[in-house]
Amino acid sequence: MKLTVRVKLLPTPEQAQALRATLHACNEAANHVSATAFATGTTGNRELRATAYTHIKNTWRLGAQAAQHAIKKTSDAYAALKGNLKAGNLGRPGSKRHLAATGKPLRFRSDAAQPYDDRMLSWQTEPRTVSIWTTAGRMKHLAYTGREEHLQLLAEYRQGESDLQYRDGQWYLLATLDLPEPAPNPNPRAFIGVDLGIANIATTSTGHRHSGRRLNRTRHNDRKLRTRLQKKGTRSAKRRAKRHAGKEARRTRDINHKISKHIVAEAQRTGRGIALEALGGIRERARLKKPQRVTMNSWAFGQLAEFIAYKARRAGVPLVHVNPAYTSQECSRCHHIDRRNRPSQAVFTCRSCGFVEHADLNASHVIGHRGWWTWVRGAESQVPALTLIA
Known part of the structure; x- marks a missing residue:
């Protein structure tokens, strides 16, 4: 399986200056290639190499490999743009967002990464x-x-x-x-269901709840600070907002790593698999009040699911994705489904058999049951190769 690790370089001031000059030259060359691609409508790597390679190599004193990578980086960027346009991620043709994306050449920052x-x-x-x-x-x-x-x-x-x-x-x-990928456990004795949410970021069917109460307060304060800085609009406010955004992303990543590590370690230790809801389109399906929408949209549930998936693959733990429909309304004992089974956010009370449980814990049991039956039917999850910064 593919992983990406990040190591920190320790350059002297002279070495750092040379590295910065190199990034600037490579990205200026890539911007020239981008302008050529936009003007000619040619975005293929081979075609761009034929028209731009000699010029950028001589103008910016690039080595042969560096010039080729600058061209390929540009070609890949246009391929990604084409994919986003086709998927509708940049709005409909003629919309302001669509025109902004297609009306000018792609630009690379002077310090953008270089392969x-x-x-x-x-x-x-x-x-x-x-x-x-x-x-x-x-x-x-x-x-x-x-x-x-x-x-x-x-x-x-x-x-x-x-x-x-x-x-x-x-x-x-x-x-x-x-990395070599271990063979998954062919005979898991059960599946740990994982319910992802807001009040509790992750609840497992083994009874572990990773509470989001303190984190939600921190995120609320982060949003207030971000709004205040955006309204202020000064250069120092923008710099502070940028630093703070990086801090938020690092905190989120760290928490998701810790939660996923705990879940996978427990599954590996107990010989079980992991069952997750198929979360595609969760933000579109969920019907929430505006404050709840802000909270849900600001948490990286997809990142957490990816971390669980790649850690499970590294540990040889089977992982399945199940249909998320009605997991919060289904009773984990008698499997009766009723909207009234959940009278409040935290309480589940079955209208059929009278079973009472914490709502998130009940949902995790339902997900675990569905995971087991999905595995028994032979529809185990085919998780794609992930490239993540470890």
């Missing part, structure tokens, strides 16, 4: 240094660091391209790993 292959970048895993191409020449003995477990995986399983990234004043390399 490196093994001819441009070599790793020395024992001294933990890299030799990397720059517009000022080959830079050797550039130190890097990271979490020990990630560095061990990097030394053993690194394969393919790496991306040079500049973010918040720091330099990083995003390296691709190709």
